[in-house]
Amino acid sequence: MFTRLRHWSHTLFSRLPVALPGGCAFCGLEAIDGLCKGCHGQFLALQPNRCRCCATPMHQAGDTICGECLRHPPAFDATIAAADYAAPVDRLVLALKFGARLDLASLFATMMRDALLARQDTALPSLLCAVPLGRTRLTERGFNQALEMARPLSRSLGIPLHSRLALRQRETQAQAQLDPSQRQQNIHHAFSLQAQTMELVRGAHIGVVDDVMTTGQTMNEFAAMLKRYGAARVTGIVFARTPPQ
Numbered sequence: 001m002f003t004r005l006r007h008w009s010h011t012l013f014s015r016l017p018v019a020l021p022g023g024c025a026f027c028g029l030e031a032i033d034g035l036c037k038g039c040h041g042q043f044l045a046l047q048p049n050r051c052r053c054c055a056t057p058m059h060q061a062g063d064t065i066c067g068e069c070l071r072h073p074p075a076f077d078a079t080i081a082a083a084d085y086a087a088p089v090d091r092l093v094l095a096l097k098f099g100a101r102l103d104l105a106s107l108f109a110t111m112m113r114d115a116l117l118a119r120q121d122t123a124l125p126s127l128l129c130a131v132p133l134g135r136t137r138l139t140e141r142g143f144n145q146a147l148e149m150a151r152p153l154s155r156s157l158g159i160p161l162h163s164r165l166a167l168r169q170r171e172t173q174a175q176a177q178l179d180p181s182q183r184q185q186n187i188h189h190a191f192s193l194q195a196q197t198m199e200l201v202r203g204a205h206i207g208v209v210d211d212v213m214t215t216g217q218t219m220n221e222f223a224a225m226l227k228r229y230g231a232a233r234v235t236g237i238v239f240a241r242t243p244p245q
Helices: 002-013 037-044 067-071 089-099 104-118 135-141 145-157 180-187 195-201 217-228
Strands: 078-084 127-130 166-168 191-193 205-213 233-241
Touching: 037 078, 078 104, 089 104, 089 145, 089 205, 089 233, 104 145, 104 233, 127 145, 145 205, 166 217, 180 217, 191 195, 191 217, 205 217, 217 233
Parallel strands: 078 233, 127 205, 205 233
Antiparallel strands: 166 191
16 A cells, blocks of 8 residues: 555656745745745645644634544644645645655744744743654655654754654554544554653653644654653644644
8 A cells, every 4th residue: 555655646746846946845936945925825824723732723713622622632732733734735745755855844844833933822842753653664765754854843943852752663554544443543552762761751841743643643642652751741743734524
């Protein structure tokens, strides 16, 4: 399945605009910081009201926490999302993830930084980490897209990043291949801390970086693991959030 998805993704990426150095990631025209004003205004300027816990888009202005988070509070305390996982943003995520467009990581990090700083009700984390990949997927892909975004995000915020804070202690299926009822079981107890990093987590506010949040199961499992080791607070920082269907 992963091989077929990667083949399909490479076909799709061949249709993306080929941006010159400094060009817009959407249209390829000249741009500052990877995105021209026209595309930013068309696709990203109007951000929806989001649940401050899980970042799902909300229709009611003034609401701060969605009904699902009120009924079933997740292990993480807040989530920051820079964009919705919808066209054309989804093509850029796939281009980074399966097309090795690592140049997009800095653009995503800039947008994530801006979204985080705009949330005045959310304190900045004291330490950043990226959701780790399993060894098999890391070998196939050659990089962890979450870590590629976390590095420039760390530099721009001045918050330390620990690239090996946690590990994925068993291989899991790609969450995108599973229905919601299977995702929780797939990711259950998949993460653990490195022995030498346990003291860093105790009492800390950890910012967890990932590319996309869909159901929130991965972030919830990762946050629950951090809380078991004594983290005081966990904030998810994702580039894109999948809107409710």
